Amino acid sequence: MKANETTTTASAVPSARTQDRFDAIIIGAGIAGMYQLYRLREIGLSVRVLEAGSGVGGTWYWNRYPGCRFDSESYSYGYSFSEEVLREWEWSEHFAPQPETLRYLNFVADKFDFRRDIDFNTRVVRARFDEATNEWEVGTEAGLTLRCRFLISATGPLSAPQMPAIEGVADFKGEAYHTAMWPRDPAGFGGRRDITFAGKRVGVIGTGATAVQLIQEIAKDVGELYVFQRTPNWCAPLLNGPITAQQQREIKANYPAIFRRCRETFGAFLHGMDERSALSVTAAEREAFFEKLYAEPGFGIWLGNFGDIMSDQRANDLISDFIASKIRQRVKDPKVAEKLIPRNHGFGIRRVPMETNYYEVYNQPNVTLVDLREEPIERITAGGIETSARRYDLDMIVYATGFDAVMGALNRIDITGVGGQKLKDKWAHGPRTYLGMQTAGFPNFFTLVGPHNGATFCNIPRCIEQNVEWVAEFLRHLHARGIARVEATPEAEAEWTQHVDDTAARTLFPTADSWFMGINENIPGRQTRTFMLYAGGMPRYRARCDEVAAQDYAGFRLG
Helix, strand or coil: CECCCCCCCCCCCCCCCCCCEEEEEEECCCHHHHHHHHHHHHCCCCEEEECCCCCCCCHHHHCCCCCCECCCCHHHHCCCCCHHHHHHCECCECCCEHHHHHHHHHHHHHHCCHHHHEECCCCEEEEEEECCCCEEEEEECCCCEEEEEEEEECCCCCCCECCCCCCCHHHCCCEEEEHHHCCECCCCCCECCCCCCECCEEEEECCCHHHHHHHHHHCCCECEEEEEECCCCCCEECCCCECCHHHHHHHHHCHHHHHHHHHHCCCCCCCCCECCCCCCCCHHHHHHHHHHHHCCCCCHHHHCCECCCCCCHHHHHHHHHHHHHHHHHHCCCHHHHHHCCCCCCCCCCCCCCEECCHHHHCCCCCEEEEECCCCCEEEECCCEEEECCCEEECCEEEECCCECCCCHHHHCCEEECHHHCEHHHHCCCCCCCECCCECCCCCCEEECCCCCCHHHCCCHHHHHHHHHHHHHHHHHHHHHHCCCCEEECHHHHHHHHHHHHHHHHCCCHHHCCCHHHCCCCCCCCCCCCCCCCCCCCHHHHHHHHHHHHHCCCCCEEEC
C-alpha cells in the first residue's frame, strides 16, 4: 500500500462494548497501546483500550502542527511484528511527516481491526485499586466506570501538554494555539487547513524540538515572525529526502537487518556510538569525523558520535565547539548567532532538535529573535506580548512550550493504590519504580513508557515492542498459574531506582536542566533535578528484563 492512499478515517466509531469488566484495560491507543492490544488478544485476554482522542495514533494524533515529522528514520520506526505490514506499507520519505505517520497507524488499525476494542473520546480521570477483589476500578471523564484485573498505561512520555506560567494567557484576542493541541483537519490526517500564516504577525514561544520544526516551516509564509527564546538548544541537520524506488526495494529486503541493528544500539536507532574516545584521536581525525556525521542524515551526530561525548566534559566541549562553529557559519548576524548558541549545557545533554534550514530562518529580514534572558516576558495582553523592554503586537501566538514530561500524563489521572496512597504523592519528589514497569504499592499496574523505563530514551517503537512483549508474556505466565495479583517489592524498587540514578551519574545528563532531569519551570515544585529516563542503553535494559523473567520474575511479589 502506498503511503498516500486513504485508510479508514481516524474518527471511526468502535463497536459497542458488551461488558464493563475486562482482564486488562489499556490507557491510550497510540503505538504502545495498539501493540499491547494485539499481544493480549493473542493470549486470549479480554481487553479494552480507553483513548481520549477520537482516533488512534497517540502523539501523531495530537501533534499536527506545521512541520511535525519523524527524527528517526521512518523504516526504523514502524512496527516490526507483522511481515504483511512490512511488505505492504511504503514510506515516502526517510523522515516521514505527521500526516503520513497517522495514515500508517490507521492502516495498521484497519488491518488488525483494533477499533472494535477501543473506546474513543474516553478520557481516564481516575483509577483505584480494589484490595478486596484485586481489581482496578477505572473512571472516565464522562462518568463511565469499568473494572479490570490488570491496568496498563500506554500514555507515552510526551503526552501531557504544558502551557507556560505567564500572566495574561487568557487575555489575548488573536489566534492562539499550543503545538500539542493543534486543531485537526476533519477531512484528513493533518492540522486544520484554514490556519494560515501569510501576512500575519506571529509570535512563537519556545525553541525546543517542536518549536524548531514549526519555526522553520511557518517562516516560509509568515508576515513577521518573533521567536521568544528562553534557552537555546543545540540543533543538527536532519537532511531528509524522498525514498527512491531502488531505496524502497533495499529497505524491504533489509528489514531484518534494520531491526537487528536497532536491537544492538544504545537508543535502538540505526546509529550506534563509536567506541573510541574523542580525546584519543588527532584533532584532524576528530574534525573529519564530526564533519562526516554533520553531513549525514539523522541522529548520527548525536548517537553515532564518539562514545564519551555524553560522559566526559572534555569530549563534550569538543563537539559543542564544533556545533557552535556551524551555527556561526550559518547565521549571518554574529550577535544573533551568539544568542542561538547554548551556554548552560553541552551538545547532546538535552534532547537534540533535528532541523532543516532552521538557522537560516534568522537571516530573513522578517524574523526577530527575542532573547528572554535579556528581556523576559512580563505578560500577554489582548494585542500581543509585553517583555521588560517592549511590546510586540501580534495576530497569532503559538505556544511551543512542550509537555509535563514522562510523569505528566500519569499525574493527571487520580491513581490510588494500596492503603489509599496516591501515585502523584508517591512520585512528588521523583519517580520510584522497578524496571520502569511497576511501582510498589500499585499492584497489577504496568507502565509501558513510564519513568525509569528503557523506552523513554529510545527510538520509541523499537523499545515499545520489547516492553509490550515482556508485559504480555508476564501476564500469560500469571494467567496460566491463576495468579490474581502482582506487585513490585519495595526492595526491588529501591534497587532499580538507585541503579537508574547511579547510571545517570556516570553521564553528563545531570549537569543540565531538562525534561530528562524532570525540570519544568512552568510547574511548581519541578525545579529539582531527578533523572526520569534510563541511561544504561536499550541492550542493557532488555538484558535486565530478560534476567528478571528467567528468575521467575524476581523482584515481583506474585499472588
